[in-house]
Amino acid sequence: MTRCQVPAFLIHQIQEELDKEEEEMMVFLCRDLAPDLANADLKEILVALNEREKLTPVGLSELLYRVKRFDLLRRVLNTEKATVEAHLDRSLRLIPDYRVLMVEINENLEKEEVCSLGFLLRDYSPRMKMAKYKSFLALIIDLEKLNLVAPNQLDLIENCFRSIHRIDLIRKIQTYKHKASVSSVHCQPVYVNAHQASLPNFNLIGPPYHTGIQNESREKLQNGSSLTLAAAEPLHMSIEESGTVPYKMSDDSYRMQSQPLGVCLIIDCIGNDTDVLEETFRGLGYDVHCHRYLNMSSMNQTLLEVARWQKHRNCDSFVCILVSRGNSQSIFCTDHTFSGFPLEQIKKYFTADSCPGLLGKPKLFFIQSYVVPENEQECTSLLEVDGNADNTRGKVTIPHAADIFWSHCKVDVSTLEQSPTSPSFYLRCLAELLRNPYKRKLCILDIHMELNKKVYDGNKTTDPSQQYSLLLQHTLRKKLFFPLECC
Structure with missing residues (x-):
C-alpha cells in the first residue's frame, strides 16, 4: 500500500x-x-x-x-x-469550489423549483424537453455535457434563478465569481466575468440553437406573450456567446484547468531530487510518476509507454524532468558503457505527431545534466532509438513542433562526486519558485527568469569548475500560468 x-x-x-x-x-x-x-x-x-x-x-x-x-x-x-x-x-x-457550489445549491432547491428550471431550459436542447430531472445535479451534468455550464460559465443558471426569484442562490454564484476572480489576478482564472449586453424585457440567455421554432420562442419571450421573466438587470452573456473574451481567458494563455493538470514524469538517475520534485508537482495538481536509476533501455521503454497514454487527451499539459550524468547532447542514465541517449529524441516522443493527445498543449522539460568530461566517455552504444540520432550530434535544437518548453541545466560531474547526496541547486530553486504562491502569479517564462537569477547569483560564490549553466529554448505560442492554489 x-x-x-x-x-x-x-x-x-x-x-x-x-x-x-x-x-x-x-x-x-x-x-x-x-x-x-x-x-x-x-x-x-x-x-x-x-x-x-x-x-x-x-x-x-x-x-x-x-x-x-x-x-x-x-x-x-x-x-x-x-x-x-x-x-x-x-x-x-x-x-473544486465549483463542484462544492453546485452541491450547496442542490441542497437549497425544492423539487418544484428543479422542475421549473428544467422547463426554462427546454429550448437549449431536444433532450431537455424529454428529461424529467429528479435533482439539480442531474440537470447540471446534462448542461455540462452540452457545454452550457462550466466553472467559468454560470450566467445561464444565474439568470434561471432570477426567473424563479431565488436571489439567495444568485448571491452564492456572485460570491463564487468574486472569490475566483480575486484569487486569479495573475493567472487564468476559475471564473471570468462575462461581457455585459442588454436585451429589452428579456433576462434569460438566448439558446445557442437557432431553429425556426426556437427563434419564434425567443420572439414570444421578448414580447412577453409566452413566459414572463424578470427584466431588470442587463444580460450577462457568456464568453462563447458574446464573442469578446477577457484577457485571461483569451487565446493569449494556455488552458490550465484540467484535473489533473497533466502527467508529470520524473526520471532521476542520480536519486537526490525525486522526493521534492514529486511533492512540488503533485501539489500543483499533476499526476506524478517517478522512476529512479533507469538504464537507457528502461528509460526508452518508459518514455515510449508514457507517450502512448490516452490520459493525455483529458489533460491540459505535460511535464518531464530528467536528472542524469551526460554530455551536452545526451544523457547516460545508469549505464557505464555509453554514447548516450539523444536529448532531441526525448522531445520527439511527445511532439504532436508522436503523441496526438498533447496536440496544442504545453510540454515542459526540465533537464539536469551532470556533464562527464569527454576523455572519460566511452563510445560504445547500447541502444538504438527511432529516428536519426546522428542528426543531433554537435547541436541542440528545438524541433519545429510547437508548445515545447525546454530548460536544460548543466554542471560538471565533479559537483556530484564532491557531494554525492546533495540535490541539484537548479531543481531545488525551481521547486521553491513553483511552491511560492506569489511567484506562481508569473507566467512560466518569468518564473524561469527568476530561476536564472537564483542560479547565477549562486554561481558567484561557487568554484568556477562547479558553476551551473542554463539553456532555455521554447516554442510556446501562448503564456502559461500554473494554478495559484496548490492541491
Missing part, C-alpha cells in the same frame, strides 16, 4: 452508510477527479482514485464533510468537523 492510499474496508463501509442522494452528491463532487469514470458508481470511483493515489484520508474526510455526514467523520475516520474545516481553511482541498 502506498502512502496515499485509503484502506479498502473504509471505502466499503462509507459507501454502505450513504443513501442514494448522498451517493449522487459524492459522485458529482468527484467528476473532475476521474473524468474517464463519468458513468461509474461511487465505489468504482473511490477505488479508482485510491489506485491512482488521488485519494487520501484527508480527501475522504472532505467528501464526507461536503455531504454533511459528520457522524461518519467521527465514527469511521476518527476525526471531527472542526479538524476538516481547519484543513479546508488552509486550502488543502480535493474538490
